[in-house]
Amino acid sequence: MSSYFKKYPNDQGFFEDYGGAFIPPALEVEMKKITDAYQTISKSHNFIEELRSIRKHYQGRPTPVYYCSRLSKKYGGRIYLKREDLNHSGAHKLNHCMGEALLAKHLGKKKLIAETGAGQHGVALATAAAYFGLECEIHMGEVDIKKQHPNVVRMKILGAEVVPATHGLKTLKEAVDSAFEAYLKDPENTIYCIGSVVGPHPFPMMVRDFQRVVGIEAREQFMDMTGELPDHVVACVGGGSNAIGIFSAFLEDDDCKLHGVEPGGRSLEMGEHAATMTFGTPNIIHGFKCYTLQDENGDPAPVYSVASGLDYPGVGPEHSMLKDMGAVNYDIINDKETIDAFYELSRLEGIIPALESSHAVAYGIKLAQEHPQKSILINLSGRGDKDIDYVVDTYGLPE
Amino acid sequence: MGNRINKKLNEDGKLLSIYFTAGYPKLGDTVEIIQQLEKNGVDIIEIGLPFSDPLADGPTIQQSSTAALKNGMTTEILFDQLKDIRKSVSIPLIIMGYFNPMLQYGVDAFCKKCQEIGVDGLIIPDLPVDVYHEEYQETFEKYGLINVFLITPQTSEKRIRFIDSVSNGFIYMVSSASVTGAQSGFGDEQQAYFQRIADMKLKNPQIVGFGISNSETFEQATKSAKGAIIGSAFIKHLNGHGVDGIDKFIETIR
Numbered sequence: 001m002s003s004y005f006k007k008y009p010n011d012q013g014f015f016e017d018y019g020g021a022f023i024p025p026a027l028e029v030e031m032k033k034i035t036d037a038y039q040t041i042s043k044s045h046n047f048i049e050e051l052r053s054i055r056k057h058y059q060g061r062p063t064p065v066y067y068c069s070r071l072s073k074k075y076g077g078r079i080y081l082k083r084e085d086l087n088h089s090g091a092h093k094l095n096h097c098m099g100e101a102l103l104a105k106h107l108g109k110k111k112l113i114a115e116t117g118a119g120q121h122g123v124a125l126a127t128a129a130a131y132f133g134l135e136c137e138i139h140m141g142e143v144d145i146k147k148q149h150p151n152v153v154r155m156k157i158l159g160a161e162v163v164p165a166t167h168g169l170k171t172l173k174e175a176v177d178s179a180f181e182a183y184l185k186d187p188e189n190t191i192y193c194i195g196s197v198v199g200p201h202p203f204p205m206m207v208r209d210f211q212r213v214v215g216i217e218a219r220e221q222f223m224d225m226t227g228e229l230p231d232h233v234v235a236c237v238g239g240g241s242n243a244i245g246i247f248s249a250f251l252e253d254d255d256c257k258l259h260g261v262e263p264g265g266r267s268l269e270m271g272e273h274a275a276t277m278t279f280g281t282p283n284i285i286h287g288f289k290c291y292t293l294q295d296e297n298g299d300p301a302p303v304y305s306v307a308s309g310l311d312y313p314g315v316g317p318e319h320s321m322l323k324d325m326g327a328v329n330y331d332i333i334n335d336k337e338t339i340d341a342f343y344e345l346s347r348l349e350g351i352i353p354a355l356e357s358s359h360a361v362a363y364g365i366k367l368a369q370e371h372p373q374k375s376i377l378i379n380l381s382g383r384g385d386k387d388i389d390y391v392v393d394t395y396g397l398p399e
Numbered sequence: 400m401g402n403r404i405n406k407k408l409n410e411d412g413k414l415l416s417i418y419f420t421a422g423y424p425k426l427g428d429t430v431e432i433i434q435q436l437e438k439n440g441v442d443i444i445e446i447g448l449p450f451s452d453p454l455a456d457g458p459t460i461q462q463s464s465t466a467a468l469k470n471g472m473t474t475e476i477l478f479d480q481l482k483d484i485r486k487s488v489s490i491p492l493i494i495m496g497y498f499n500p501m502l503q504y505g506v507d508a509f510c511k512k513c514q515e516i517g518v519d520g521l522i523i524p525d526l527p528v529d530v531y532h533e534e535y536q537e538t539f540e541k542y543g544l545i546n547v548f549l550i551t552p553q554t555s556e557k558r559i560r561f562i563d564s565v566s567n568g569f570i571y572m573v574s575s576a577s578v579t580g581a582q583s584g585f586g587d588e589q590q591a592y593f594q595r596i597a598d599m600k601l602k603n604p605q606i607v608g609f610g611i612s613n614s615e616t617f618e619q620a621t622k623s624a625k626g627a628i629i630g631s632a633f634i635k636h637l638n639g640h641g642v643d644g645i646d647k648f649i650e651t652i653r
């Protein structure tokens with residue numbers, strides 16, 4: 001197992017053909033500094049001890065693995081959930097935000113800077129900043145600020161400054177530009193904290209490493225509960241941080257099939273989905289190489305998903321590699337199947353899943369129907385409180 | 400075959416290089432701008448291929464890129480506009496753009512097309528020197544293209560030496576660690592950086608970019624470097640005056 005993590009990524013941040021750091025020299029210099037610092041600090045006894053303690057006492061880890069008896073009874077199979085929705089702040093995101101913020105503290109940085117689309121990453125990072133007493137500056141498209149009002153309020157309550165990106169389409173892409181620009185103005189005192197296993201090296205590696213805790217826990221818990229490994233492991237993939245987290249513990253178990261679920265959106269036409277690996281081609285986006293959805297000019301294509309945490313026209317480089325290797329099966333779930341799963345899990349188990357995670361639940365249900373004798377472990381990456389108004393207003397309540 | 404860039408670098412005197420975004424202010428302005436710049440004594444021209452997702456451009460260049468894309472500029476159209484450029488223009492031409500559109504076009508096909516047109520070099524700020532060296536250097540050389548790398552005040556000496564060894568034209572010396580944009584003057588820190596690089600006695604001459612907008616900054620930048628590149632200030636001029644009065648703009652520089 002350890003040989004995989006030593007091999008990927010290589011020194012230049014490549015997962016075979018994917019990843020790397022395709023960035024201008026000013027950023028290259030800063031990324032190199034973060035890489036070097038991460039390599040030394042993250043292996044120090046102090047760092048590991050502190051992160052371990054935070055995970056236990058602050059985040060409430062380990063999060064449980066839970067057997068869904070009613071869901072399993074209805075659909076077949078034996079369906080289990082890794083309950084990342086019970087991680088503090090309601091999603092797996094805090095796992096890497098605490099890691100990134102702890103690194104910032106060890107480096108003597110004063111401020112965390114990041115972009116956010118729907119606001120989930122922004123809220124998690126603002127949480128981490130508050131914990132460590134660091135300043136936090138979140139860049140967000142002006143359009144998203146209006147759409148995601150509750151998360152903007154949460155960030156402000158937590159003490160973060162929300163900076164609107166006012167150029168271009170005023171959404172996630174412009175927020176990334178704006179955040180990088182702000183970061184480059186003062187790289188001595190600030191650190192950029194990316195929201196998933198994407199971006200230039202070392203971020204895909206760092207975020208992966210911080211999210212591995214999900215898989216390590218889940219594997220051990222599942223073995224404790226059942227005496228064996230799961231037959232299937234399922235996770236949703238936008239950038240892919242929760243999926244890498246849980247998959248990383250099962251990559252060398254040949255009998256355990258891994259499934260990454262991409263958002264199929266409203267239809268399979270370009271612009272109506274965000275199924276990057278299913279329909280994309282390898283290219284460069286935001287400083288790294290991966291499968292991307294692009295128009296004929298090489299510009300990022302418009303993407304859509306009912307789950308705003310999944311609508312990204314790129315995907316983590318490690319996922320891109322795992323797809324080519326055939327190590328993970330990547331498939332899609334559309335909006336309708338997602339909403340059905342959202343209500344099924346809510347009503348059969350009393351757990352309201354995030355719309356992102358509902359993609360994984362929907363796929364798990366499909367697998368259960370196809371393989372009634374098998375065990376299925378789903379990473380429930382986040383809770384759905386943030387989505388309730390949108391779902392009920394748009395789709396109504398089921399009978 | 401002697402590249403026009405190398406010949407130009409061997410001439411005496413300081414070189415003035417101008418950057419503009421292709422397709423701006425109007426889609427069809429490209430050739431006119433290039434001809435005007437040559438007529439007014441500019442030494443090297445950098446033609447910016449606009450990209451929607453830049454990570455290192457200041458607001459002026461970003462706005463011009465957005466406008467150029469809105470005007471309909473694409474890689475294909477730029478190549479088409481430039482196809483007869485060597486009938487009227489003889490100074491070195493460099494295409495500057497992000498790596499993604501080139502990858503999308505196909506690196507080999509892109510370089511081949513550049514050679515056919517008579518483009519002399521490329522500047523790709525987000526293509527790391529190691530990746531270039533391992534994967535693309537042969538292709539660039541096959542088509543006689545010079546690849547220009549950027550260094551900043553923070554680039555380590557080791558890295559600069561490596562870039563120098565891989566380069567065969569000039570080194571683009573970014574004056575500050577920030578994004579592009581015109582500024583009023585260079586401070587002591589930047590002047591010291593210019594001197595430090597000059598003292599390294601690199602085999603490739605250096606041309607300074609970022610923050611040059613008038614004769615004062617041009618002179619400061621070229622005290623120890625071979626030349627300087629003006630981008631944002633020229634874009635601003637185009638924004639106000641279009642292709643008219645390029646001669647007056649150049650006069651303010653030297």
